[in-house]
Amino acid sequence: TQLLEQSPQFLSIQEGENLTVYCNSSSVFSSLQWYRQEPGEGPVLLVTVVTGGEVKKLKRLTFQFGDARKDSSLHITAAQPGDTGLYLCAGDANTGNQFYFGTGTSLTVIP
Amino acid sequence: GAGVSQSPRYKVAKRGQDVALRCDPISGHVSLFWYQQALGQGPEFLTYFQNEAQLDKSGLPSDRFFAERPEGSVSTLKIQRTQQEDSAVYLCASSSLIGQPQHFGDGTRLSIL
Numbered sequence: 001t002q003l004l005e006q007s008p009q010f011l012s013i014q015e016g017e018n019l020t021v022y023c024n025s026s027s028v029f030s031s032l033q034w035y036r037q038e039p040g041e042g043p044v045l046l047v048t049v050v051t052g053g054e055v056k057k058l059k060r061l062t063f064q065f066g067d068a069r070k071d072s073s074l075h076i077t078a079a080q081p082g083d084t085g086l087y088l089c090a091g092d093a094n095t096g097n098q099f100y101f102g103t104g105t106s107l108t109v110i111p
Numbered sequence: 112g113a114g115v116s117q118s119p120r121y122k123v124a125k126r127g128q129d130v131a132l133r134c135d136p137i138s139g140h141v142s143l144f145w146y147q148q149a150l151g152q153g154p155e156f157l158t159y160f161q162n163e164a165q166l167d168k169s170g171l172p173s174d175r176f177f178a179e180r181p182e183g184s185v186s187t188l189k190i191q192r193t194q195q196e197d198s199a200v201y202l203c204a205s206s207s208l209i210g211q212p213q214h215f216g217d218g219t220r221l222s223i224l
Contacts, residue, residue: 006153033212042115042202042215043154088153092210098167099144099213101153 003027004089004102012108013079021074021105023089032072032091034063043088079109113137115216117203123222124193132188132219136205144213145178145188146202154202160186161209193223 007022023032031050035043047056049065049072056063060083062075072089089102116135124130136143141162146154147170156170162183171178175193180186190197200220204213 031210040217042204042217044215045212048212086151090153098156098159098170100156101146104151104153106151
């Protein structure tokens with residue numbers, strides 16, 4: 001069961017464009033994390049958000065946690081080819097030991 | 112290195128064979144997770160260990176899947192009588208405590224012919 005739905009599933013943009021990836025759920029999460037995964041490698045943690053309404057910035061990446069802690073977004077400014085990868089949101093829904101991953105957004109940035 | 116190490120990186124097996132996948136977590140990490148990932152999709156939870164105790168195995172798809180972590184460090188995921196639908200990347204992750212950020216290995220890509 002995947003509690004976290006991501007949109008869009010696929011995104012192909014030109015270098016320099018901006019984009020936003022969404023992560024939505026009907027469940028409340030105590031914290032939410034964003035990962036980036038490249039082919040043949042495991043996911044690498046980008047950021048953790050824990051407070052409703054929290055905004056975190058990591059260079060050109062801006063992460064926001066919804067006020068109700070049910071959704072999150074990742075905004076990339078001036079995308080670069082090095083941003084290409086599979087972006088995953090993930091969280092702890094306080095339902096036990098399970099850690100839920102989103103459905104993933106595959107981003108391709110064309111030079 | 113000091114990261115999570117998984118072996119083998121690739122495994123090809125014939126349908127019906129048994130396979131064993133190994134995970135060496137980061138030293139001292141209490142929590143260990145196994146995930147199954149289909150191509151282009153997010154990882155799906157399989158099982159969770161806290162030290163040597165398997166606290167959650169609700170994600171294991173069938174009784175052909177078995178995981179252990181006998182000394183609270185290295186873990187093995189075993190799949191018996193493999194089937195084609197078992198083909199996937201199997202990821203292992205560890206964290207210092209439950210709820211703390213997880214560090215992932217590069218996975219084992221399993222192909223069942």
